[in-house]
Amino acid sequence: MKILVGQGSCGIASGAKKTAALFSEKIKAHHLDIPVGVTGCLGLCYLEPIVDIYDDEENMTRYTLVKPEMVAEIFESHILNNTPLYSKVISPSGQAFLEKQTRIALKNCGIINPEEITDYIRSGGYSALRKALAEFTPAEICNLISDSGLRGRGGGGFPTGRKWQQVRTQTESVKYVVCNADEGDPGAFMDRSIMEGDPHKMLEGMIIAGIATGAKEGYIYVRAEYPLAVHRLRIALSQAKESGFLGKNILGSGLDFDIQINLGAGAFVCGEGSALTASIEGQRGMPRVKPPRTVEKGLFEKPTVLNNVETFANVPEIVNIGAEKFKEIGTPNNSGTKAFALTGNISNTGLIEVPMGTTLRTIIFDIGGGVKNGKAFKAVQIGGPSGGCLTSTHLDLPLDFDSLERVGAMIGSGGLVVMDEDTCMVSIARFFMNFTQEESCGKCVPCREGTHIMLELLDDIVEARATEMTIASLLDLGDTIGATALCGLGKTAPNPVISTITQFKDEYLAHVVDGVCPTGQCQAYRKYIVSEEKCVGCGLCRKVCPVHAIIGSTKKTHTIDTKKCIRCHSCVPSCKFDAIEVI
Amino acid sequence: MEHEKDKNHSLCSHCQSSAYAQLDLVLDELKDTPGNLIIILQKAQEIFGYLPRDVIRRIATATGHTQAKIFGVVTFYAQFRLAPIGKYLILLCQGTACHVSGSLAVEKAICGELGIKDKETTPDNLFTLNNVACLGCCSLAPVLMIKTEDSEETYGNLTPDSAIELLDEIRRKEGLI
Numbered sequence: 001m002k003i004l005v006g007q008g009s010c011g012i013a014s015g016a017k018k019t020a021a022l023f024s025e026k027i028k029a030h031h032l033d034i035p036v037g038v039t040g041c042l043g044l045c046y047l048e049p050i051v052d053i054y055d056d057e058e059n060m061t062r063y064t065l066v067k068p069e070m071v072a073e074i075f076e077s078h079i080l081n082n083t084p085l086y087s088k089v090i091s092p093s094g095q096a097f098l099e100k101q102t103r104i105a106l107k108n109c110g111i112i113n114p115e116e117i118t119d120y121i122r123s124g125g126y127s128a129l130r131k132a133l134a135e136f137t138p139a140e141i142c143n144l145i146s147d148s149g150l151r152g153r154g155g156g157g158f159p160t161g162r163k164w165q166q167v168r169t170q171t172e173s174v175k176y177v178v179c180n181a182d183e184g185d186p187g188a189f190m191d192r193s194i195m196e197g198d199p200h201k202m203l204e205g206m207i208i209a210g211i212a213t214g215a216k217e218g219y220i221y222v223r224a225e226y227p228l229a230v231h232r233l234r235i236a237l238s239q240a241k242e243s244g245f246l247g248k249n250i251l252g253s254g255l256d257f258d259i260q261i262n263l264g265a266g267a268f269v270c271g272e273g274s275a276l277t278a279s280i281e282g283q284r285g286m287p288r289v290k291p292p293r294t295v296e297k298g299l300f301e302k303p304t305v306l307n308n309v310e311t312f313a314n315v316p317e318i319v320n321i322g323a324e325k326f327k328e329i330g331t332p333n334n335s336g337t338k339a340f341a342l343t344g345n346i347s348n349t350g351l352i353e354v355p356m357g358t359t360l361r362t363i364i365f366d367i368g369g370g371v372k373n374g375k376a377f378k379a380v381q382i383g384g385p386s387g388g389c390l391t392s393t394h395l396d397l398p399l400d401f402d403s404l405e406r407v408g409a410m411i412g413s414g415g416l417v418v419m420d421e422d423t424c425m426v427s428i429a430r431f432f433m434n435f436t437q438e439e440s441c442g443k444c445v446p447c448r449e450g451t452h453i454m455l456e457l458l459d460d461i462v463e464a465r466a467t468e469m470t471i472a473s474l475l476d477l478g479d480t481i482g483a484t485a486l487c488g489l490g491k492t493a494p495n496p497v498i499s500t501i502t503q504f505k506d507e508y509l510a511h512v513v514d515g516v517c518p519t520g521q522c523q524a525y526r527k528y529i530v531s532e533e534k535c536v537g538c539g540l541c542r543k544v545c546p547v548h549a550i551i552g553s554t555k556k557t558h559t560i561d562t563k564k565c566i567r568c569h570s571c572v573p574s575c576k577f578d579a580i581e582v583i
Numbered sequence: 584m585e586h587e588k589d590k591n592h593s594l595c596s597h598c599q600s601s602a603y604a605q606l607d608l609v610l611d612e613l614k615d616t617p618g619n620l621i622i623i624l625q626k627a628q629e630i631f632g633y634l635p636r637d638v639i640r641r642i643a644t645a646t647g648h649t650q651a652k653i654f655g656v657v658t659f660y661a662q663f664r665l666a667p668i669g670k671y672l673i674l675l676c677q678g679t680a681c682h683v684s685g686s687l688a689v690e691k692a693i694c695g696e697l698g699i700k701d702k703e704t705t706p707d708n709l710f711t712l713n714n715v716a717c718l719g720c721c722s723l724a725p726v727l728m729i730k731t732e733d734s735e736e737t738y739g740n741l742t743p744d745s746a747i748e749l750l751d752e753i754r755r756k757e758g759l760i
Binding site for chain 2: 300
């Protein structure tokens with residue numbers, strides 16, 4: 001028998017460490033010999049903490065939402081009396097969340113212990129590396145990855161095999177493999193989960209890339225905001241080295257490959273290839289003009305393979321099952337799966353992996369359980385600050401690189417933020433523009449100045465100072481920035497604005513023409529009035545109003561001078577009769 | 584050891600000399616490695632809690648980078664600090680998922696309670712507030728992380744009230760209330 005407690009960042013934040021400690025305590029108190037192990041994130045974030053109990057035949061019972069106070073009950077029933085506590089096991093909807101997915105990159109996450117290399121090897125780990133060394137030449141590995149149709153999962157969608165081939169054929173003797181683990185898109189956390197839940201898989205992919213391209217050194221550029229991922233990667237690196245998968249003379253092949261970890265210092269632009277390599281070199285992370293491309297002159301001016309975590313995590317599977325089998329998953333030209341982080345106003349928040357081409361409807365309603373609290377679906381933001389919004393008209397659109405590009409959105413790194421009817425699309429656009437504006441590195445004028453002006457224009461709308469011209473200026477400026485900015489960050493910065501204006505033109509017009517924020521989110525558009533029926537004239541609101549906008553004498557209905565009112569909302573909670581209405 | 588607070592530094596004189604000794608070890612190990620600068624700065628900040636002027640000067644001398652270049656790198660990245668921080672560093676997530684789940688209301692509550700804004704430290708040096716882009720725990724939005732010298736704890740599903748309760752808990756632990 002053994003017990004595994006899911007301890008990814010979100011599990012730990014939900015109290016998983018305490019839950020695990022309590023199980024250990026109980027086991028010790030009863031003088032039992034049952035190991036309590038760690039596992040990564042299963043993706044069922046809304047059901048954390050998750051505890052899997054395995055019997056001696058490896059049959060698993062999965063308990064969800066195991067708060068520390070539930071441990072005693074489960075322990076007594078399941079461990080002492082050998083009767084699973086069925087009321088606390090995973091619900092059918094939780095089970096369906098898992099069963100409707102196809103997992104490649106996340107296959108082992110939440111199943112194996114990420115801190116034990118033996119667990120990874122037992123689940124078939126490092127067999128792809130052995131196979132690549134024994135059966136393929138470097139050129140054949142590159143061809144295999146090309147044939148599989150694998151495209152970069154970080155957002156660009158560039159064919160991975162072609163990139164490897166280009167680096168392999170460079171004549172330079174020193175080459176590098178770099179893993180982009182600087183997952184900076186707000187709302188995306190699939191790479192974190194892979195690193196926390198199955199770090200060896202990504203390392204195996206990187207080692208295979210090293211062998212295929214002739215690189216001897218690899219770098220992982222990982223965000224400092226992911227301390228647990230860094231910790232588990234460090235453990236994985238030292239275990240892989242001890243077992244001979246990494247370092248000098250890998251598995252007796254005569255080939256060397258070593259990996260080091262570089263911590264990002266907090267700059268979103270470093271997700272861009274040339275900025276990332278500049279940052280590893282110890283410089284300010286500013287992108288440069290391309291060409292030369294990273295495959296020709298990347299890190300330290302040498303040919304460099306740069307892929308993200310999820311891309312590398314797909315490589316071992318392709319080597320193991322072959323290109324043809326891999327291509328059967330997904331759609332033509334978009335083979336394999338994609339991991340998405342489902343967040344926002346959705347019932348089942350978490351991490352999922354589905355075949356490319358799965359529709360938004362399946363993801364949001366079948367897997368995600370629909371919009372939270374029974375509200376209506378309004379839009380989903382895909383691709384973070386570089387992406388766009390999709391609406392109910394796109395629910396049956398297959399999610400893959402090409403289909404999304406056609407509707408002006410992009411898959412990005414895979415963050416899906418679901419928004420309900422109460423979300424104001426103008427303030428969402430402002431939120432993203434504020435983000436890119438702050439993260440602009442300042443090197444090129446279109447991005448540095450342009451995003452700043454776009455933010456000011458959006459502020460004008462949110463703060464009720466705008467006209468229809470403001471919308472026209474936004475579109476015009478967006479076009480210019482998209483065409484002239486130096487790097488991907490700037491080129492895609494206008495996307496959320498353009499896409500919300502295209503999809504929700506009426507909502508923008510309601511703000512600037514009718515003077516109304518349809519969702520009531522923008523404070524500047526709120527109007528406060530006193531209900532004649534409810535007001536008893538007690539005068540409490542008059543006393544709290546900081547600008548003396550409320551007038552009226554005692555025991556008579558009060559009124560609010562809308563010209564003086566600053567919409568601070570102080571009067572609303574002060575009224576004991578709910579007489580102040582916000583419209 | 585009795586810690587004596589020096590007016591101009593956040594470390595007492597004993598700790599300070601040992602901190603400089605640690606920095607020298609880091610510099611000896613890394614000063615000739617290519618691409619060393621960010622790694623050295625990260626380690627220096629770990630030792631001192633921030634990057635004092637003297638430390639930047641010492642790094643410049645050891646590595647051969649100009650102070651101007653180092654200052655350029657330091658101010659480019661959000662991670663580096665030129666002023667000391669409080670004992671508890673609050674990293675408040677302002678990512679998309681947290682934003683749509685009400686992180687602004689949480690920020691307002693924390694700022695109101697502590698009387699500080701983003702990137703500021705309370706006068707008693709107990710709390711520093713930093714807004715960050717995304718902590719990657721989106722499913723628990725809104726989220727914050729509280730960092731101290733030896734621990735990192737993430738708290739999720741916050742409301743303005745639960746965030747203030749969290750601050751009170753720390754104050755109780757510190758014997759302040």
